Amino acid sequence: MPRQTLNDLTAFLAVARARSFTGAAAKLGVSQSALSHTVRGLEARLGVRLLTRTTRSVAPTEAGERLLRTVGPRFEEIEAELAALTELRDKPAGNIRINAGEHPTSSILWPALERLLAAYPDITVEVAIDNGLTDIVAEGYDAGIRLGEQVGKDMVAVRIGPDLRMAVVGAPAYFAKRPWPKMPQDLTDHACINLRLPTRGGLYAWEFEKGARAMKVRVEGQFASNDSKMNLRAALAGSGLAYVPEDRVQSHIEDGRLVRVLADWCAPFSGYHLYYPSRRQAAPAFALLVEALRYRH
Numbered sequence: 001m002p003r004q005t006l007n008d009l010t011a012f013l014a015v016a017r018a019r020s021f022t023g024a025a026a027k028l029g030v031s032q033s034a035l036s037h038t039v040r041g042l043e044a045r046l047g048v049r050l051l052t053r054t055t056r057s058v059a060p061t062e063a064g065e066r067l068l069r070t071v072g073p074r075f076e077e078i079e080a081e082l083a084a085l086t087e088l089r090d091k092p093a094g095n096i097r098i099n100a101g102e103h104p105t106s107s108i109l110w111p112a113l114e115r116l117l118a119a120y121p122d123i124t125v126e127v128a129i130d131n132g133l134t135d136i137v138a139e140g141y142d143a144g145i146r147l148g149e150q151v152g153k154d155m156v157a158v159r160i161g162p163d164l165r166m167a168v169v170g171a172p173a174y175f176a177k178r179p180w181p182k183m184p185q186d187l188t189d190h191a192c193i194n195l196r197l198p199t200r201g202g203l204y205a206w207e208f209e210k211g212a213r214a215m216k217v218r219v220e221g222q223f224a225s226n227d228s229k230m231n232l233r234a235a236l237a238g239s240g241l242a243y244v245p246e247d248r249v250q251s252h253i254e255d256g257r258l259v260r261v262l263a264d265w266c267a268p269f270s271g272y273h274l275y276y277p278s279r280r281q282a283a284p285a286f287a288l289l290v291e292a293l294r295y296r297h
Contacts (some may be wrong), residue, residue, distance in 0.1 A: 001245035008042035011076055012037055012050055016060045016276040017069045018138050026097070026140030057179060083283050093122035094285035100145035101131045103228065104272040108112075108161050112292045123285045131226070132198040137277060148270030152293060155275040163268040165246040166207070169258040173238040180261050181241075184208040184217045192219035196226040206243045209267040219243075226261055271295070 014024035036291075043050050045116055050064035060068055100226065105127060113125055122197045128141070136144040147164075151157045167183075174191075179188050187206065195204040203224065205216040221240045225231055228244050235242035236257060246266070252258040274293050276286075 004095055005042070005045075008038055008045075009071060010075065011038040012042055012064070013068065013072055015039060015051065015058060016064055017072075017141065020138040020140075020233075021057050023135075023138040023140040026223045031079060039285065044232050052217070065089045069136055081253075090124045092120055092284040092288055094283055095124045095126065096143070096286055096289055097128070097141045098125045098131050098143050098145065099134050099136050099139070099141045102129050103248070104145045104161070105129055107247060108272060108293070112289075116289060116292045120285070123288070125289070130198075136275075143274055143276040145272055145274055148273045149276045151273050154277075156278050157273040157296045158290055158293065159271065160274050161271040161295050162297075164271045165268050166243055167246045167249050167253075167260050168206070168233055168241055168243055168262045168266070169249050169253065169260050170241045171238040171257065172259055174240065180259075184215055184262060184265055187217050187219050187241065190221075192221040193231045193234045193240045193242045194219060194221060194224035195228060195231060196224055197227055204243075208262070208265040210265045213219070221282075 011024070014028055018024045018027065021032045021035055022233075026037045028035065033250065039051060044065075048063045049061050050067060052059050052061055088271075098109070108124060109127065113127075117123065117125065133146070134141070134144065135148065136142075143162070148157065148159070161178055178190060184206070192206075196202075196203050203218070205218045208215050208217065219241075223231075223234050223239050225234075228242075228248070231242045232244050232248060232252075234240065235244075236252065249258055249260070253260050273291065
């Protein structure tokens with residue numbers, strides 16, 4: 001088989017698996033236009049259309065599904081064998097692309113990467129800061145980081161951090177003019193700093209739980225942003241109450257710059273997990289990353 005055909009089949013399989021030219025191009029390290037040209041060339045030589053393209057999606061045709069079903073596993077076997085050979089190297093190597101939110105990146109991911117990258121100079125890591133629920137397979141990422149409750153059931157999930165708690169906080173100057181809220185419902189009478197959700201653009205409803213009681217409260221105030229760090233700055237300035245991760249405000253509470261309220265209504269919830277498709281387990285560099293991040297009680 002000509003080498004060009006092998007390269008073209010690799011390109012087709014990447015697009016068919018990702019259901020996206022964007023994700024496949026990122027994975028292969030080529031432009032979308034070059035990838036599209038390659039797949040069209042393969043279709044022309046075979047005399048059959050392999051992919052159905054719309055403005056929003058890409059899906060294999062009947063012929064494409066057959067090619068994916070028959071040729072795909074053989075290519076996966078080759079990829080697995082090549083990946084296994086790298087275990088014979090003294091130093092694991094490879095590039096890893098991770099999609100993660102700002103909070104887990106700064107609090108968990110970077111501290112682990114700082115040690116990993118220093119120990120293994122042939123490993124490169126690219127991190128995309130993204131607070132949305134990105135499809136990591138379609139966008140060509142090797143792994144993502146989300147809260148445990150947000151990880152899809154078809155993914156391998158590895159716990160990388162402890163349970164989390166949220167905290168409702170305000171500056172002493174703010175409370176000098178207003179009473180402390182005693183119940184979550186009292187927040188409707190307060191100036192609150194809203195968080196704009198990245199996925200659909202709505203405002204996040206603050207979540208509370210105490211015993212068997214759970215509720216969500218939609219708050220109002222003069223300021224909102226899509227960045228929890230910015231919301232924390234607004235709270236420190238006395239602009240209102242903020243709902244932020246506990247670990248991000250603990251030092252401010254201890255030094256008296258912020259006052260915490262409704263602590264008994266902020267129950268722990270499942271912390272951050274690294275998640276990835278099962279086929280990523282073969283790469284030694286990726287296995288090192290998983291172990292570096294794995295949470296140990």
